[in-house]
């Protein structure tokens with residue numbers, strides 16, 4: 223049965239058993255309505271209530287400020303690799319367009335609008351060509367993929383890899399280089415004009431690398447738009463596992479299938495002033511004429527459209543939404559005033575138990591990432607220096623004890639114990655016991 227298995231898969235990942243049980247019921251006959259949640263309209267009052275409740279739980283858990291919008295989207299984390307480019311590059315263009323329009327109108331008081339528009343277009347074309355930059359902190363496989371998607375959409379000349387963590391680490395991920403070695407596009411204060419955004423992946427699922435804290439280099443510098451760094455963070459694999467100062471980010475996103483729920487929902491938290499009416503997107507005709515990367519892009523990835531329609535622009539999977547809402551509502555019930563801080567303590571405690579035993583037997587286990595950036599969620603290690611036979615033996619022994627999902631990502635090999643929110647302490651203790659026993663036998 224479910225209780226006999228300890229599952230450490232990286233995603234899809236375990237859900238709390240009470241949620242799975244309630245979800246089974248909700249799929250068959252939601253609240254005794256005679257219909258299941260996979261069957262009702264996404265525009266029904268029931269669906270609307272689920273949407274409102276889910277937003278309220280997330281807002282409470284993470285203390286999301288009023289000036290942020292929560293969007294429920296589809297397309298997964300990978301969809302957001304494209305969406306952030308599609309949504310934030312136009313913000314950069316629109317800010318530049320407004321400034322160009324103001325400057326050029328002042329300089330040419332007698333010119334008519336179409337003449338000004340033409341001058342604006344010419345200036346923008348030059349600025350895009352020379353100054354449009356997207357900064358990527360490449361600290362693992364997922365931020366690498368995100369940077370590759372930006373390069374695919376826009377062209378690689380627009381992508382500034384401010385850090386490639388493999389370079390200082392023998393070609394492999396596992397460290398985050400010191401911030402003073404990052405080559406972020408300079409802001410105005412630093413003598414430059416800033417980038418469209420800075421992209422980071424808060425927790426690298428494959429490589430087991432997590433930012434220990436918000437990077438100092440990305441702290442806000444001032445109010446001027448050119449001093450502002452818009453920070454985009456992929457929190458797919460550590461969402462709602464620790465406190466986050468949402469106000470420091472332009473966009474936070476995460477696919478649901480690790481800490482939040484089942485695959486099929488992507489949560490996006492976006493600062494409202496990056497959406498219309500505060501920042502209107504530039505006219506589609508202008509984007510077409512500038513001819514960069516197929517902008518404006520698919521409407522289902524357009525944050526403004528999704529926000530305007532309260533995430534119901536098209537059919538939202540309400541069952542999946544309900545699961546996410548239930549997970550978050552239950553966390554609020556469990557942790558109350560501690561909110562996500564309560565979950566953080568448990569996540570830390572579980573991770574310490576696992577790293578503790580790994581560190582105790584350095585001859586047998588080698589943790590892959592550097593100690594300073596060890597993920598609390600995805601614990602990556604090798605057995606006996608990556609000896610193939612020993613690693614196979616380790617996995618086979620684990621399976622005998624019903625410890626499942628411990629194999630590392632196919633791209634890196636080794637072991638990975640994913641320690642998401644719904645992995646019970648008890649299962650972590652079983653894993654720790656096995657790690658002890660296996661080590662004693664070697």
Ligand code: PMP
Nearest residue numbers: 298299300301364427458459477
């Ligand atoms: N970002 C991170 C950190 C991930 O772990 C994953 C998936 N494992 C993705 C993005 C991609 O998500 P999806 O498969 O939902 O597109």
